[in-house]
Amino acid sequence: xxxxxxxxxxxxxxxxxxxxxxxxxxxxxxxxxxxxxxxxxxxxxxxxxxxxxxxxxxxxxxxxxxxxxxxxxxxxxxxxxxxxxxxxxxxxxxxxxxxxxxxxxxxxxxxxxxxxxxxxxxxxxxxxxxxxxxxxxxxxxxxxxxxxxxxxxxxxxxxxxxxxxxxxxxxxxxxxxxxxxxxxxxxxxxxxxxxxxxxxxxxxxxxxxxxxxxxxxxxxxxxxxxxxxxxxxxxxxxxxxxxxxxxxxxxxxxxxxxxxxxxxxxxxxxxxxxxxxxxxxxxxxxxxxxxxxxxxxxxxxxxxxxxxxxxxxxxxxxxxxxxxxxxxxxxxxxxxxxxxxxxxx
Numbered sequence: 001x002x003x004x005x006x007x008x009x010x011x012x013x014x015x016x017x018x019x020x021x022x023x024x025x026x027x028x029x030x031x032x033x034x035x036x037x038x039x040x041x042x043x044x045x046x047x048x049x050x051x052x053x054x055x056x057x058x059x060x061x062x063x064x065x066x067x068x069x070x071x072x073x074x075x076x077x078x079x080x081x082x083x084x085x086x087x088x089x090x091x092x093x094x095x096x097x098x099x100x101x102x103x104x105x106x107x108x109x110x111x112x113x114x115x116x117x118x119x120x121x122x123x124x125x126x127x128x129x130x131x132x133x134x135x136x137x138x139x140x141x142x143x144x145x146x147x148x149x150x151x152x153x154x155x156x157x158x159x160x161x162x163x164x165x166x167x168x169x170x171x172x173x174x175x176x177x178x179x180x181x182x183x184x185x186x187x188x189x190x191x192x193x194x195x196x197x198x199x200x201x202x203x204x205x206x207x208x209x210x211x212x213x214x215x216x217x218x219x220x221x222x223x224x225x226x227x228x229x230x231x232x233x234x235x236x237x238x239x240x241x242x243x244x245x246x247x248x249x250x251x252x253x254x255x256x257x258x259x260x261x262x263x264x265x266x267x268x269x270x271x272x273x274x275x276x277x278x279x280x281x282x283x284x285x286x287x288x289x290x291x292x293x294x295x296x297x298x299x300x301x302x303x304x305x306x307x308x309x310x311x312x313x314x315x316x317x318x319x320x321x322x323x324x325x326x327x328x329x330x331x332x333x334x335x336x337x338x339x340x341x342x343x344x345x
Contacts, residue, residue, distance in 0.1 A: 001018065002019070003018075014048075018045060020044050025037075025039045026039075038072070039075075039151060040071070043067055043068070047063065049062075061088075069082045079148075082111045082142075082145075084142070086105055098125075099121075099123035102121075103120075104118040117139055121133070122135070126176075130177070130178040131176065132176050133174070133176070139171070140169075147198055168194070170193050172190065173191075182225055185221065186221040187218075188219050190215075191214065192214065199251075211243075214243060215239070216238070217237065229262065230263060234256075235255075235257050238253070247284060253278045253292070269301040270299075271300065272299075273296070274294065275294065277294075279291050290323050295315075296317045300313075307341055309340045315333070315336070
């Protein structure tokens with residue numbers, strides 16, 4: 001990818017970005033069942049955004065997004081490319097203790113047609129150290145070529161479904177941020193209603209749409225300096241269910257915890273992370289349970305010179321055996337070493 005930022009005028013910021021990403025898969029298997037398949041996908045992206053600072057110091061943004069998806073496979077499909085183009089307008093500003101944002105986006109999907117999405121957000125400075133925020137937004141997500149067309153291989157049936165429908169969702173969120181002593185805190189609650197959510201159904205071994213689902217969540221976070229350590233803790237409580245059955249949506253843990261602690265000692269840096277997630281179901285019918293887990297990671301760095309730093313990371317320190325997807329093991333204890341060279345800029 002590559003991006004360019006420029007200031008054509010005092011009140012005009014221009015950002016242009018483009019990129020190309022590839023996912024290439026070739027399977028070679030001799031004997032029975034034989035499997036010689038190719039499944040390659042490619043995405044080209046381009047975005048242009050213009051930000052204008054108005055006389056009121058509010059910001060007006062205008063832009064265009066474009067991406068083109070292509071697939072090349074030993075399996076023949078009716079659709080091998082799909083272009084999506086979107087234009088958007090956003091207005092963001094402040095008035096007294098109030099802040100506001102409004103955004104609308106018009107999208108044309110070559111395969112699935114036209115969609116409109118948008119966002120509204122409001123903030124209020126309730127005190128010297130407390131701010132209230134509320135927002136509403138809609139979203140759209142088309143199924144990928146992997147979701148739609150991934151072929152059979154190595155004797156396994158295809159996990160895709162060419163009849164999948166795009167996801168459509170709306171999210172309501174309200175929250176507060178503030179400062180308590182030396183700690184910054186953040187509390188937010190949200191509800192997301194999703195139509196035609198795309199999930200992988202482990203029982204059927206393929207992707208499918210969930211007609212209507214809802215995700216309710218509560219996020220709590222705090223950060224600050226604790227005994228000389230830069231510390232951040234975050235907890236997420238989530239209830240995600242299929243409205244028709246009342247079952248939990250697959251592969252979503254109800255409780256998540258993350259704790260990060262970092263400090264510098266002269267030229268050295270030390271960091272610790274603890275991650276914990278509760279159990280989850282792996283299938284829509286809620287018959288396959290994947291257990292919860294907790295893992296401990298460490299990281300460190302040492303400045304060898306003005307621009308050169310030695311970095312290291314030790315993941316899963318206690319070599320915990322756990323899974324986030326049924327029958328797919330995660331990495332055990334892993335060590336990573338690297339050198340970082342910084343420019344003079």
